[in-house]
Amino acid sequence: MPLLEVKNLGINFGGLRAVNKFDLDIQAGEIVAIIGPNGAGKTTVFNMLSGYYLPTDGTIAFKGCTMNGLRPFQVAQRGIARIAFHPRVGYNMLDSILRTPRFKAREAELTGRSMNLLAVFGLEDKAEIKASGLPYGAQRRLEIARAMAVQPDLLLLDEPAAGMNPSEVQQLVELVRFVKEKFDVTVLLIEHQMGLVMNLCERLIVMDFGEIIASGLPQEVRDNPKVLEAYLGRGAVA
Amino acid sequence: MVTFFQQVVNGLQLGLVYALIALGYTMVYGIVKLINFAHGDVFMVGAFMGYIGYTFIKLPWPVALVMALLTCAVIGVINERLVYRPLRYAAKISALISAIGASFFIEYFTSLNFVFTPNYISFTPPIKEITWIVGGVRITDIQVVILVTVAAFLALLQLLIFRTKLGLAMRTVSFDHDAARLMGVDVDKTISFTFFVGSGLAGIGGVLFGFAYPQIWTFMGVMTGLKAFIAAVLGGIGILPGAVLGALIMGQVEILTSAYISSQARDAIAFAILIIVLLIRPSGILGRNEPEKI
Amino acid sequence: MNKTKQMVLALVGVAVLDLVLWILIRIGIIGPYWQIILNESMIYVIGGLGLSIIYGFTGQFSLGHAAFVGIGAYCAGWFAITFSHYGIWASLGSLVVGMVSAGLVGYLIGVPILRLKSDYLGIATLGFNFIVYDGMQNSDKLSSVLGGAQGMTGVPQFQTFEWYFVTAVIVFILVRNLVFSSHGRACTAIRENETAADVVGVSPARTKIMAFTVGCVLAGLGGALYAHNYPYVNPDSFSFLESINYLIIVVLGGLGSMTGTVITAVGWAFLLEVLRMFLSLLGPSFINLRGVLYALILVIVIILRPQGIFGGIEASFLVPHIGRRKSDAAAGS
Numbered sequence: 001m002p003l004l005e006v007k008n009l010g011i012n013f014g015g016l017r018a019v020n021k022f023d024l025d026i027q028a029g030e031i032v033a034i035i036g037p038n039g040a041g042k043t044t045v046f047n048m049l050s051g052y053y054l055p056t057d058g059t060i061a062f063k064g065c066t067m068n069g070l071r072p073f074q075v076a077q078r079g080i081a082r083i084a085f086h087p088r089v090g091y092n093m094l095d096s097i098l099r100t101p102r103f104k105a106r107e108a109e110l111t112g113r114s115m116n117l118l119a120v121f122g123l124e125d126k127a128e129i130k131a132s133g134l135p136y137g138a139q140r141r142l143e144i145a146r147a148m149a150v151q152p153d154l155l156l157l158d159e160p161a162a163g164m165n166p167s168e169v170q171q172l173v174e175l176v177r178f179v180k181e182k183f184d185v186t187v188l189l190i191e192h193q194m195g196l197v198m199n200l201c202e203r204l205i206v207m208d209f210g211e212i213i214a215s216g217l218p219q220e221v222r223d224n225p226k227v228l229e230a231y232l233g234r235g236a237v238a
Numbered sequence: 239m240v241t242f243f244q245q246v247v248n249g250l251q252l253g254l255v256y257a258l259i260a261l262g263y264t265m266v267y268g269i270v271k272l273i274n275f276a277h278g279d280v281f282m283v284g285a286f287m288g289y290i291g292y293t294f295i296k297l298p299w300p301v302a303l304v305m306a307l308l309t310c311a312v313i314g315v316i317n318e319r320l321v322y323r324p325l326r327y328a329a330k331i332s333a334l335i336s337a338i339g340a341s342f343f344i345e346y347f348t349s350l351n352f353v354f355t356p357n358y359i360s361f362t363p364p365i366k367e368i369t370w371i372v373g374g375v376r377i378t379d380i381q382v383v384i385l386v387t388v389a390a391f392l393a394l395l396q397l398l399i400f401r402t403k404l405g406l407a408m409r410t411v412s413f414d415h416d417a418a419r420l421m422g423v424d425v426d427k428t429i430s431f432t433f434f435v436g437s438g439l440a441g442i443g444g445v446l447f448g449f450a451y452p453q454i455w456t457f458m459g460v461m462t463g464l465k466a467f468i469a470a471v472l473g474g475i476g477i478l479p480g481a482v483l484g485a486l487i488m489g490q491v492e493i494l495t496s497a498y499i500s501s502q503a504r505d506a507i508a509f510a511i512l513i514i515v516l517l518i519r520p521s522g523i524l525g526r527n528e529p530e531k532i
Numbered sequence: 533m534n535k536t537k538q539m540v541l542a543l544v545g546v547a548v549l550d551l552v553l554w555i556l557i558r559i560g561i562i563g564p565y566w567q568i569i570l571n572e573s574m575i576y577v578i579g580g581l582g583l584s585i586i587y588g589f590t591g592q593f594s595l596g597h598a599a600f601v602g603i604g605a606y607c608a609g610w611f612a613i614t615f616s617h618y619g620i621w622a623s624l625g626s627l628v629v630g631m632v633s634a635g636l637v638g639y640l641i642g643v644p645i646l647r648l649k650s651d652y653l654g655i656a657t658l659g660f661n662f663i664v665y666d667g668m669q670n671s672d673k674l675s676s677v678l679g680g681a682q683g684m685t686g687v688p689q690f691q692t693f694e695w696y697f698v699t700a701v702i703v704f705i706l707v708r709n710l711v712f713s714s715h716g717r718a719c720t721a722i723r724e725n726e727t728a729a730d731v732v733g734v735s736p737a738r739t740k741i742m743a744f745t746v747g748c749v750l751a752g753l754g755g756a757l758y759a760h761n762y763p764y765v766n767p768d769s770f771s772f773l774e775s776i777n778y779l780i781i782v783v784l785g786g787l788g789s790m791t792g793t794v795i796t797a798v799g800w801a802f803l804l805e806v807l808r809m810f811l812s813l814l815g816p817s818f819i820n821l822r823g824v825l826y827a828l829i830l831v832i833v834i835i836l837r838p839q840g841i842f843g844g845i846e847a848s849f850l851v852p853h854i855g856r857r858k859s860d861a862a863a864g865s
Contacts, residue, residue, distance in 0.1 A: 093710065098709070103713065273651070321835070325834070336830075338830070340831060341827075342826065342830065346826075349823065460773075502669060505662050512656075513660070516648060517656075
């Protein structure tokens with residue numbers, strides 16, 4: 001069964017059909033990218049997947065469960081997150097204010113897990129620094145670390161390489177590969193930078209004007225005339 | 239039925255005065271996103287200026303009106319310069335606290351014995367109680383004066399905002415300060431001018447209010463200012479026609495509640511209506527609901 | 533361990549402070565009038581911490597806090613009067629009644645209202661304040677005990693400072709525990725960016741309602757204590773002007789700083805009295821300057837320190853250590 005199954009997804013904003021007939025199946029363990037010119041509707045698709053927008057048409061199913069209409073925090077907790085729907089922390093308010101042993105044990109566990117996660121990304125020694133005070137590269141690593149904290153099965157990355165130069169992009173490619181291996185996570189990303197996409201992804205989906213115009217292996221897609229027209233016809237950088 | 243229309247007229251009188259004050263709130267909020275807590279107190283100063291001008295200096299009342307207008311406009315500008323400008327780009331709540339402080343300052347300073355004293359002051363208003371009967375409804379001279387004055391200033395305001403360069407500057411700065419600067423707009427002057435106009439209007443409102451309900455007091459601005467503010471929010475904060483609409487509604491609600499339910503309940507009911515409206519239309523009646531772009 | 537030592541030291545300091553004040557009161561240096569002010573400062577600490585949770589930590593702009601203090605005061609007062617034949621148990625029970633009543637109303641109001649965004653939430657809570665005020669003015673129609681516009685009298689008075697002090701200390705410890713727990717972290721996450729918190733799995737609605745309810749519970753406790761500190765429980769003590777006082781305390785103290793809230797609450801309660809004393813020394817006509825000076829102080833402080841006196845600062849013994857302790861190195865891997 002596909003991990004994520006999206007059928008006929010569509011959304012209207014007033015009179016504008018922003019996304020139309022969007023289908024997507026992702027198997028566990030894949031790295032898939034959605035690419036396309038600005039305004040194609042990629043982020044809108046993501047917003048529907050995360051529960052921010054309610055789709056006008058279509059269904060989203062994650063691990064067999066329908067996700068339409070769930071609030072974002074529910075999507076994080078259940079859909080694009082851990083498997084079982086149980087209380088996230090394991091202690092209640094009474095434990096907090098009375099500092100019960102259960103509280104202390106759970107806090108130690110949470111601290112331990114957080115620190116381990118930071119260590120994986122090389123950020124452990126920066127634990128006490130405010131995020132805004134970190135260098136840009138460290139901030140990006142922190143973002144991904146934060147995303148991994150909900151132990152997702154599916155990681156959504158929206159333009160992770162924005163503003164990076166080629167060597168930084170290469171580091172990012174390695175980081176995403178590393179995350180995928182270490183945490184056994186499926187990755188769906190939106191990206192403009194072809195360097196990242198070609199090197200990293202097994203499958204591409206190209207959107208334009210809210211619809212899928214091509215999909216398949218990176219090589220196939222790259223040579224597809226419709227894709228070239230979508231990008232070059234509007235003078236966007238390929 | 240006649241009594242009902244009578245109350246409607248009375249409500250209109252109150253609503254028109256509220257409109258002048260509400261406009262000031264909405265203009266200031268539109269341009270600096272600040273709730274000018276001290277605005278109601280500027281209104282109070284206007285009322286006192288009208289009283290002093292007419293009763294002590296024996297000015298003809300239109301002159302007293304202009305005197306009040308100018309005094310209040312200047313106070314508004316000084317307020318902005320001293321108290322609000324330092325915090326213009328700080329956290330909004332800090333600016334609000336500062337505004338609260340300014341409000342208290344005006345209230346307590348004017349309550350000092352050598353200024354306005356803390357007492358209630360009653361006086362004979364200049365406009366004779368000449369009444370006209372139209373279809374069984376009593377319309378007093380002061381009501382006509384209010385209607386004409388408010389209508390005239392609304393028209394002037396409309397002209398200012400939409401037909402002058404200053405008005406264009408005000409609208410531009412309301413959108414984005416930095417963008418306005420890049421377009422060559424003197425943001426500081428524009429904001430000062432907005433306070434000038436808004437506070438001036440409150441001053442006029444104060445004079446008219448004093449003439450219509452000639453018992454004034456240094457803390458009269460607290461509740462009246464609050465109600466005018468509710469009116470501005472009700473209509474959609476930052477939107478000029480909304481302020482007028484909201485004010486007219488508030489005036490009606492207040493008078494009708496006083497007449498038909500109880501004068502004590504009027505504040506509570508006004509607020510209840512506001513809360514209900516906000517729950518249905520979160521940005522006010524004429525407000526634009528702008529969804530967050532993620 | 534350094535933190536533990538600091539905490540113990542702080543507790544000892546608090547105990548010593550209480551002892552010193554107790555002695556001063558017994559000897560008579562602190563007279564009954566000032567004892568009432570001391571009690572009042574503790575009430576503001578408790579109520580202030582309540583608003584601090586709601587606004588300082590969770591970012592929900594409530595301009596109606598005094599209404600909940602009032603609800604607590606009236607319900608507790610009514611309970612204490614009605615069951616006064618049970619003596620001290622009635623008063624202790626009334627504290628619980630105050631907390632529960634305010635908390636319950638806070639919850640019921642919070643569910644619809646907390647959907648509103650910042651400024652509008654402020655207005656809605658302000659409106660609620662007015663509605664409650666109006667209710668208090670007419671409370672005699674519900675029960676003559678409540679007194680209506682004249683206010684409620686007859687609540688058994690307990691003005692022993694120790695009760696107020698100990699209650700405030702306990703509340704402070706509990707609030708601190710709540711803030712530095714996952715519930716507290718959820719609150720600050722919501723405050724910083726509601727959307728981002730949503731995405732990480734923090735439910736905005738649930739967090740905001742919880743914070744608001746807890747804050748109102750504390751307000752109710754403050755109100756219940758208020759009823760025992762003053763012979764009159766008067767609607768005017770719970771008007772929107774009083775809500776503004778709480779707001780001033782929390783903002784001036786520094787949003788998100790419990791230390792700031794506590795110190796500013798105490799300072800504020802004494803400020804007006806000190807001003808009055810000081811000005812009366814200069815002469816009778818100077819007393820009217822009190823309001824003017826207060827306003828000036830307010831404006832000057834906020835302009836000089838927009839983030840509040842203790843903005844971003846928290847007493848170090850309160851903040852738990854972030855990161856691994858040596859003893860945790862083995863666990864949690």
